[in-house]
Amino acid sequence: MCGIVGYVGERDCTDVLLDSLSKLEYRGYDSAGIAVFENGEITVEKAKGELKNLREKVAEHKPMGHCGIGHTRWATHGEPSDINSHPHGNKRVSIVHNGIIENYKDIKNFLIEKGYTFISETDTETVAKLLDYYYEGDPVDAIIKTLKDVRGAYALGIVFKDFPDRIFAVRKDSPLIIGAGDEENFIASDVPAILKYTRNYYLLEENEIATIKSDRVEFCDMHKLPIKKEVQVSNLDMDAAEKGGYEHFMLKEIHEQPNAVKTTITPRIVNGMPDLSECGLTLEALKNYRKLFIVACGTAMHAGMVGKYVIEKLARTEVTVDIASEFRYRDPIITPEDLVIVVSQSGETADTKAALHLAHDKGAKVLSVVNVKGSSIARESDMVLYTHAGPEISVASTKAFSVQMSVMYLLAFEMAYAKGHIDENECKRLTAKLAEIPDIIEKTMECEKKCKYVSSKLITAQSLLYIGRGLDYALSMEGSLKLKEISYIHSESYAAGELKHGTISLVEDGMPVIGVATQTELLEKTVSNIVEVKSRGAFTIAVCKEGTEFSEGVIDEAIEVPAMEDVLMPMLTVIPLQLIAYYTTVLKGLNVDKPRNLAKSVTVE
Helix, strand or coil: CEEEEECCCCCCEEEEEEEHHHCCCCCCCCCCEHHHHHEEEEEEEECCCCCHHHHHHHHCCCCCEEEEEEEEEEECCCCCCCCCCCCCCCCCCEEEEEECCCCCCHHHHHHHHHHCCCCCCCHHHHHHHHHHCCCCCHHHHHHHHHHHCCCCCCEEEEEEEECCCCEEEEEEECEEEEEEECCCCCEEEHHHHCCCCEEEECCCCCCCCCECCCCCCEEECCCCCCCCCCEECCCCCCCCCCCCCCCCCHHHHHHHHHHHHHHHHHHHCCCCCCCCCHHHHCCHHHHHCCCEEEECCCCHHHHHHHHHHHHHHHHHHCCCEHHHHHHHHHCCCCCCEEEEEEEECCCHHHHHHHHHHHHHHHCCEEEEECCCCCCCHHCCCCEEEEECCCCCCCCCCHHHHHCCCCCCCHHHHHHHHHHCCCHHHHHHHHHHHHHHHHHHHHHHHHHHHHHHHHHHHHCCEEEEEEEEECCHHHHHHHHHHHHHHCCCCEEEEEHHHHHHHHHHHCCCCCCCCEEEEEEEHHHHHHHHHHHHHHHHCCCEEEECCCCCCCCCCCCCEEEEEECCHHHCHHHHHHHHHHHHHEEEEEECCCCCCCCCCCCCCCCCC
């Protein structure tokens, strides 16, 4: 959500800022802007819409300088427009901001009384004007005074007219890193923005203030006491952040899933057994947990649903899955004997971070499953299991989901063994089956042509349903989310047995219904539900195991995936569901990687 960049050095600042912003387009945005020091003045250019609009505007008058900040905005306060775009400020100070200022109205009213006028509808402009109000020649003093008045989440990149050779940065509850180059330095909300220029960076902790010059970076706390930091080195692959010959990042990332899963699980299988001791999850610890809570948002929550089914089935331990944005508000009953597992691709999801803090307040240990090393959630957790999906650029998550599921399986197997519900032989057998999954995912990709054909039948649909039972229901939820978020077709998922409790009234002639039917014990019941919608005129599509037989006339189209043990089928079933969403969107001529209104990393509540 939103993207921040900043540069100070000898290069053409405008070129660096625009290039770096292009690497953050995956985060989701509706406008963009830059502020560059030009002949001692702060020159601001900004434009609504895609980054190309800003490029065109800049081409008319390119700000020439060596220090500046840039931003891609995802609207929270005020509609997308040139005026509401960042940077915000005046001739003395200009800022870019990710996050939400909760008390901006109070600040705005205070500043209006002091004679300030506002031109935008944003919460960000209030911070810029408050910085100006407090500024008396020392930028750090102004920042400290401002932050004492501000309540909310923020990552701020700041420039002051009196200091044209430096950028100031500070953060709270929103990510920001400082890139360390050779006689040039950067700020960015995510590592891919600066990979072209440097792999070295500093992690900025909450309420630490950074002063960034071309030859050095200085850090201090809110009392102006200096802080020493170690340089981190990113191991991200530049090529992984490019399309690599694929038409879209989403398709590339779908095809990267076999390697991502293999990279995630292989180091965690030792002598044929799952081994999560790297983070402190010993057999003794797993044995003693009373209950598990899995807390996540969106796709990560669906991975948690798979985890719930498998852990409860094998380890006979109660698991509650919560949407992170609701977790705090139901005042969950958590004890120190429980384990709270938070799942987040970015490791910065605001609602998931809040759930982590609540778990700690209740005295529970927190295990995070995240994809980004050094992210806020990872740093604040008691234990971390990193997934190894690599950069995921497309807003619609695919490979992150698969690696999150794979971690859930390892956890389920080891916990079941620790609690004595399966023996060593069974644990090794299940783990060996999981280890085979990357190769079987490759084989599953052979359904791509059929998925594209089925997608051609969906592009005119106004609405459709996904149905399933058990693990298939968890996958139908993910399939429905994928389709709606990128194709904009209204789609809902339902437990197949719930159809006749109201939802079946929506079924009309020609309405597509996708039945996920891979669970052997539940197949007969799921097929009965498919028959129910077929008899009411539905166009029926089944995602099923190879060799599944249906009575004549029940299924209009079947997409088969390799047959695997039922408990592991979600690892394969998700492939056609992702491909259906992808090809439906492509055939509709929509932007697959950057769907409207959505952001990759949701860093505000």
